[in-house]
Amino acid sequence: MSDLVRLSAAELASALAAGDVSSVEVTRAHLDRIGAVDSAVHAFLHVDPVGALAQAAAADARRADDDDFPELLGVPVAVKDILTTKGLPTTAGSRILDGWAPPYDATVVTRLRKGGQPILGKTNMDEFAMGSSTEHSAFGPSHNPWDLDRIPGGSGGGSAAAVSAFEAPLAIGTDTGGSIRQPGAVTGTVGVKPTYGGVSRYGLIALASSLDQAGPVARTVLDAALLHDVIGGHDPLDSTSIDTQWPSMAAAARAGDVAGLRVGVVKELGGEGYQVGVQARFEETLTLLVDAGAELVEVSCPHFELALAAYYLILPSEASSNLAKFDAMRYGMRVAPEGVALPSAEEVMRATREAGFGDEVKRRIILGTFALSSGYYDAYYGQAQKVRTLISRDFEAAFAQADVLVSPTAPTTAFRIGEKVDDPLAMYLNDIATIPANLAGVPGMSLPSGLAREDGLPTGFQILAPALQDARLYAVGAALEAMLVDRWGGPLLDMAPELTVED
């Protein structure tokens, strides 16, 4: 393996700035790594070597011409296949979009291009981001580089796997109920869900519009912060984008400090139902914080218990409407019903949706259609919105007592592929600790907290901050990461098994 792919994005940026290496070399090293390991990992649905190398060459030229350039100029990135990329296939992990090349870039992608970051390719995901394992991808699951028989989390398992397998230094994920943070936890990487409205959703194929948020996936907190600075900020194309001046996340990460910090431990997130090794690493990490001068406060968020139920009404409701546009009329797959001579538009829609959507997607469309129907709306969607308000109030009360809230990111380490795929409820429980942040719109980060003693697999530590206080996540996360790396004697990913490399 080339040493280049083991460097962090910040290190690559320094090497590029110093002229020690070119973006073309860095990009080629990552493309080679993808070629060597991705048949085993399956992090990517589509790799774009020609485009990525051309963008790398352009980045090198720009650096030669100009003194003033973005910090991550020339550092390649992978993009979750749910963000539109002009001219590059975008499937959202679904057959129904197989072969579609969007005519426009998502705002996040536009910003990556403006920043001169070569796009290596599009990463695998559960179909339309519905899932916690990538097993619901229409194109087959991704594999966890720590144990190829295990899931890399989901829905953004492809982005997390790509970063943890050193196929990309950085990746973009999206998080509707934990799809950035939970894959981060089970692959030993860092993932951040920004404040709702902090990163533009324009070009993000909507799962649940009021919950979806794109964010950075990286191997270090600083790298995530650098990427956040590139993709974040107000976008007039997204009406829910917040028009404010955001502070530099990278500056916050570099200044990282936890002295005097009030850390709220959420009583409802942890303990019973959480794997022993996950809970143990979480508690050890708390001790590190205390040793560094932080103060622990136990906080209670009583309505978090209702979060999962509310989430599984709001998400399917919005999804049932968002996914109605996939009807074979204008783009994507078109299936003619069998045995019908002159099928009507409606018959074609039905046949296409039947063939094009997977079971989990159909399950949620049916659920959402039901929850919104007249006569049931108040009992389901209406009730769920009330719970959502209560959860926001729980957060407000908790943040009155603490600067950040913490919990294990996911209740377990990576499970085996196939273990939960037929048990939707067990699958949904993976997001029990991450969902409240999406319902309330507050930012959250997951960073590695070690390996569970019983299975030797990564565990995640979640930090939550009040809305708009994303920078606080990076300050706390970076300080904590430094202590953990110090204890481990190096990055956690150094302990991951070497992947068999194909020539």
Next chain:
Amino acid sequence: MTTTELVAYDDAVARYDPVMGLEVHVELSTVSKMFCGCATVFGAEPNTQTCPVCLGLPGALPVTNKKAVESAIRIGLALNCEIAEWSRFARKNYFYPDMPKNFQTSQYDEPIAFGGHTDVVVDGSTVRVEIERAHMEEDTGKSLHVGGTTGRIHGASHSLVDYNRAGIPLVEIVTRPIEGAGANAPAVARAYVAHLRELLRGLSVSDVRMDQGSLRCDVNLSLRSSPQAPLGTRSETKNVNSLRSVERAVRHEISRQAALLDAGQRVVQETRHWHEDTGMTTSGRSKEQAEDYRYFPEPDLLPIAPERDWVDELRATLPELAAVRRARVQIELGFTDLEMRDVLGAGALPLIEATVAAGASPASARKWWLSELARRANDAGMTLEDLPITPAQVAGVQALVDAGHVNDKLARQVLDGVLAGEGEPEEVVAARGLGVVSDDTALSAAVDRAIEANPDVAAKIRAGKAAAAGALIGAVMKEMRGQADAGRVRELVIEKLT
């Protein structure tokens, strides 16, 4: 389709009390669409005014057009509505190929304007129509069904969709039930839509062209046995798209429902299609088959909370209210109530006002637009506005008459020339050689010839019988093939013989 014998209209309204509700869709004339920057020009090449947003491409997001909100608020204010301090868009979910997202972004229980009224003049008396609400929504695309005989989906081999119209801003204005109109219901319906059209035109928020679909009307109608009885079951007749059709559709539904009720049958709650050719409605979708639209608040858009200051500013920009304005204009133009009604009915008021502004007298302007031009528009199947002649040109024709350059008969030929695209009235006169002969030398010679040829008549005039001059004038006009100013001829005859 079951055909029931219709009940004669007079008979129906003698025994049943009609209650109407009118839903009018107004396409706003904003430069860009409701939720994207696409242009809204009518008649552009199909699918040339589209983008990821109005095509509903995956990932695209809407951004509300502030100008459209402004128009909606001004419409609400002009209809005496309250403007909501907080209003939201909702998604109306149903599948249809001409709807790109398979949901329409509309407003549901939180409209921008509600609780208003407007006063409509019907046959000289004022009827107050209560406005339930005015809300914003986006238009759908347009399907073209190919291969069938009727242009309808039935029998077509395939359909084409034009998304240029998808996302054009609409305001839907919904009345509260209009009660107590009795036999006058069709006239009230027509007058309301005509009144709304004029009001909207005054606000400059829409082209209000019913023939182009920028003003569309749905007619809800039910019958009950008496004004005291509870409301009956209503039918909803969709897309009634001319003033005349609004009147006819109400009339037809009254007769049709009366027949059902007479036969002891029930009126089915359903949507009905209006057929311009037969003047009938046919059954569409019944309530039992009706879609459940699964409305929920649009999560991609922020609520609309118009600042009170802004609303007050917009209130200050409202043009004179239509009724007040109409009364003032009627006095200024000196029209009788009957004349005014004809003018309004023909939709000619703005044209007549413009013609008067260009120098014509109100009476002559009214005469040209309601007789000659109305006839030509009718023959060509056009509206008055569509005629290729401007109010200034009509005033120009009248000026030629007033100056004695053409007489009425020639003036009609000048109109024909202008309508045929031959240029301004003066140019038509010159090109067609229509100018009356006012050269006294030529006229004088012609008069002399007429006197010579009619010595008896000349003698009578010399004897003081001026009334006899008509015969000589006729002879001169005949010789000049009509192209003479009859007044001047008379003067010359009298001059020469007295």
